[in-house]
Structures are given as structure tokens and as C-alpha cells.
Amino acid sequence: MKPETKGQVQLSKLIFTHNWEDPAMDERALQIKADDTVFTITSGGCNTLGFLRFNPRQIYCVDINAAQTYLMELKQAAFRYLDYEELLAFLGLRHHPKRSLIFRKLISDLSPEARSFWLNNNSLIEKGIIMNGRYERFVKIASWLLRTLQGYGKTKRLFGLKTLEEQKKLYDTEWNNGRWQWIFKTLFNKKRLAKGGLDGDYFHFDDGSASFSESFHKRAGHAICDLPVQTNYFLALYLLGHYQNEKSIPAYLQQENFNVIKKNIDRIHPVTADSKYWLEVQQDNLFDAMALSNICELMDKADTHKLFSEVLRTSKPGARLIFRNLMIPREVPENLQSNIIQDSDLSKEIQFQDRSFVYGKVAAYTIVK
């Protein structure tokens, strides 16, 4: 990507090394088929890598932050040159005494920019990158705090429960205590959010909540009571700080998917750009499926309109789309809603089933032209 690319912000800190969006919901919404051309936001790269299981023709993954592109290059190199055991050790799922020795096998596969980025961030490589982006480090600290407040024994017990009834009982009788409620009031404190530019009084919460703290408390309660905890690796990361075991991990890391992802690894094309400007220079009717993450929350109304206009132009008739909102409500602009049509039943279902549970909106759309 050339530095003069229109609208590109020069970001270079690695924020995400993991995707915090449930790929199973992306896959329900996008229905990726063999030979599809797919658009994604790179972020931690996990979901994009998992999409290779469906043998798409190509995936363009775009991120405004160059460090996320370097992460994707590194993960691609790891799939190209490592066997499964080494991959898990390199990423940090298994112990390894010196990961920089594995990195040596990958270095010549990287672009000069990615190579220099990773050489300057060798400490992240040594620790195992998967839980060492900025956000992941925050999650590990938060998980320590949550475990300490709830008690380690109770947290372990939660992940041993086998039925939703048992989960709900534990939540009602032991989990949803004053300390748990305090966490949400403190994290989503009105004054603190207002300092960050988020005034809760202006927001309408789809779940009927009166505040961010109430809404996030409900979202977490839903994850604990209504979705099986044993297969929820997001909940494990937020509460334990690591995956529960090697079974409950993202699809791209599961052993049975390793060979197909390795075979298709060159079909991912990482790009550093602001997606709305990158899409502007792509041809009409290119994409069969598009996953937009929650990037609209970082845009004003005019930019959101620009993005969705480009999404409509560059997607094929019948293409599928998913996007999310975490905190700030965003919607397809009104004048595009007859071409970018929300599938309400599927949206309700993926919103409910979403194991990553923090999003205020997870919605699926079909393009009609």
C-alpha cells in the first residue's frame, strides 16, 4: 500500500492480535461458497483465516492500521511454513522456550515493512502473539480482576457446567452479586464515557436498557445464562484470560482445519487502507460476501454513507453482508435500505447466538440490485 493512499491514517501500534467477533455468526450471515470473492476487515485475522475453509477464490482483508496487516502477513507465513504443533507453539497456545527461533523460519516470507515491524517487536513474538495486542493485554488484566472479584474456584466451576439450567442457577444464586454489578457501573460510568465522547443519554438501547452499564450487564448475563459456556472461547478469554482447552478455540486453529487453510493461504490479500477509499477504486459487482466489523462506529454520517454506497456498488446482486455495532448505533443509510436489505430473522438469530456477546448489534443483509 502506497503511503499517499487517500484518507489513510498512519497507525502503527498493534491493537488486536485476536478477533473479538464470533466467526460462526459471520459464517451464518455470509454463507461463503467455493470461488466467492470476499471482503473483510483484517483486525486480528482469525475470522478471515477461518473463511479459507470454504475455499473462496480470494479474500481482500483491509485495515487502516498497518500493524494489523503485518499481523496477517505473520499469521499467513506461520501457516505456510510451520506444522500444526509449531503453529500452536508460535502463536502462544503451547509452551515454547524461544519463539524467536521459530520466527526465523518465517522472516523471509514477510514484506520489508512487516519484517522490520516484527524485528522491532520481538518481545511480542517471544510471549506468543495471540493474547498480546493492546486490547488482548487489557482483556488479560480485566480477566484477572473479574476472577479475583468472583473467586477463581467459582470461575472454574462455571466452565465445568454442562447445561444452560446449571449455568442460569449459578448466575442467579452466586454470580450476579454486588461485586459483579459494581464492575459494570464502574467500567461504563456515565462521567467516564462522557469524557471519551459517549453520552449515554443520547442513545437508544435496543434491549430497552437505560444506560451503557445496564446494557453491558445484560449482554454478559445473556452469555452466561443463554449460551453454552463450554464452547464459548470468548467468555473463557474474558474470564480466564486464556482458552479453556485446545478444543474450544477458533476454527482457524482447530487441527482438522489446518490443511485446508494451509492449502488456501495465498488466497488472502492483506491491504492497508481506509476501507471506504479502497472500495472506491475497486470494480463494480466484485464481492460475494462482505464483513464490515464495527468500523461504522468510527465514522460520521457522511463517511458511513460513503462506505455503504461503495459496498453497494462493489457487491454482486445477491451478495451477503454482516456488520456490528459495539456501543454507537449505526445503520445502513435510509436511501440505500431498498438495496441493502436486512434479513430480520437471521439478524435476530445471530444477535442472540453471538458468543462474543458484547455487541449492541450484529446484523445480516442481502444486496438487491
Ligand SMILES: C[S@@+](CC[C@H](N)C(=O)[O-])C[C@H]1O[C@@H](n2cnc3c(N)ncnc32)[C@H](O)[C@@H]1O
Ligand atoms: C473496528 S475494530 C474493532 C475490533 C473488532 N470488533 C474485532 O473483533 O476484531 C477492527 C479493525 O478495524 C480497523 N478499522 C477501523 N476503521 C477502519 C476503516 N475505515 N477501514 C479499514 N479498517 C478500519 C481497525 O484498525 C481495527 O483493526
